[in-house]
Amino acid sequence: MSAVRFLVLLLILLSPQAASRAQAMASDCLAMAQAPGFVPVQYSAPTLAADEVQLTFLGHSTFLIESAGGVKIATDYSGYAGGIVPDVATMNHAHRSHYTDFPDPAIKQVLRGWNPEGGPARHDLTVGDVRIRNVTTDIRAMGGAVPDGNSIFIFEVAGLCIGHLGHLHHELSNAQLAAIGRLDIVLVPVDGTYTMAQANMLNVLKELKARLVLPMHYFTPETLQRFINGLSGELDVEISGKASVTVSARTLPEKPKLLVLPGY
Template sequence: MNVSRCLRFVLYLALIPAAAMAQDRRPSHCIAIADAGGFIHKAAFADPLDAYSVRLNYVDHAMFLIETAGGLRVATDYTGFLGSVPPPDAVTMNRAHISHWTPTPDPEIPHVLPGWSERVGEPADHNLDLGEMLIRSVSTDIRSAAGAGREENGNSIFVFEVAGLCIGHLGHLHHEPTDEQYAALGRLDVVMAPVDGGLTVDLPTMVRTLQRLRSSVVIPMHWFGPYSLDRFVAGMEAEFDVDRRAESFLEVSLNTLPSRPTIVVLQPAYLAEAR
């Protein structure tokens, strides 16, 4: 482990007791620290994880299931069905389209985090401390249903802070983040990015956004067949390595991030517990 990564790891551990004493909100180590660097390796859903590792399962469309070493399971842009698995511990949702949320989440899910506020125009402003993971939201605007206007703070980018990593899910992004939103996101080691090139942001905007985020790992999502996926990859491969996989999952830790920004293409698949 190099000096930079050692420092980040020590700072990450130092935040844990501080969080327990905080009266209001646990501090974000994603905003406090900025750096990256390593290698990604494969794993299987529900298998035991090494300490300080996270497994990312690409389930469908924009839905992922994040697994932690301590057994937490959190779903992004949850539509109500992950496969033949128990309900997760928490879910996030965005309402730009019904393929990113469900009006009837399983009542057994302890934490359901909508990316919008019941008060139109106000940010969702989530900051859920699950001990092993901190989930927070950065609100963004969405196009109106008619496409002629914009609804302020209609959706959210969710950030999952776990195992020293900062994992971002851009959701159904409709505009490039502002400087203030980039600052609120902080460092993102891993980012799930919609690459359809139209229903969310256009391809040049997505490329520009990811170039600015400079995450170690970019996982394309929200693609509709090889054409939109390949267009995105072609626009990124000059600055990013490309790792195309047949699997739907990867395991990553702070110490195994790639040394050069890498696009990791996963194949979506519903989940099933091993029998």
């Protein structure tokens, strides 16, 4: 995200009355869903303590998750991972902006959130100091629902449980919640249309009870603002000036927080 766009976003979040002046601004989400929308950056590996993990928002629904052991994971990988080749790429097939049929062959593990042969995708593996597993959910499609078409990927690293909800289209069942278990950090789509209504997504967050929530997959600053307005004080809100955040169990907020990271 350019500095100008981020300042506009910050202005809107701080002053809803300014929203009308940003109606004509191009969608960050739509721009980032296309290859030219991604802006390559100079990558620099983070220095992390053993109990820390770094998350970098690359735009749309792609985060780069980096462990102290040097494992690099790109979520909802569609061909771009911040200018680096990740060790692991997770993907979901609700839209082309969430997966690619041609991942870089240098990626060691490509984990699809759906099973091309039918039935649920099943992943449970350890890569370096990260355990990665998934819980499948259904997605909408022309003609009805597609069972197990999306995966919630869960990354267990540095004593934390990080969940990426992918392209979640429905609230979670008790069985799914039990399979997910505890989540300390949730990466949540808040568009309110292509996934599901914001009120329903808020219900999901209430069920998951994570202490740090990172929004993704929103189409305009106004959409993000509506989601924030719907929190009704249940979560603190912080607007970060950096695309990356380093987290450990000891630095998790005491009260659940929504942390907005600017994308590149």
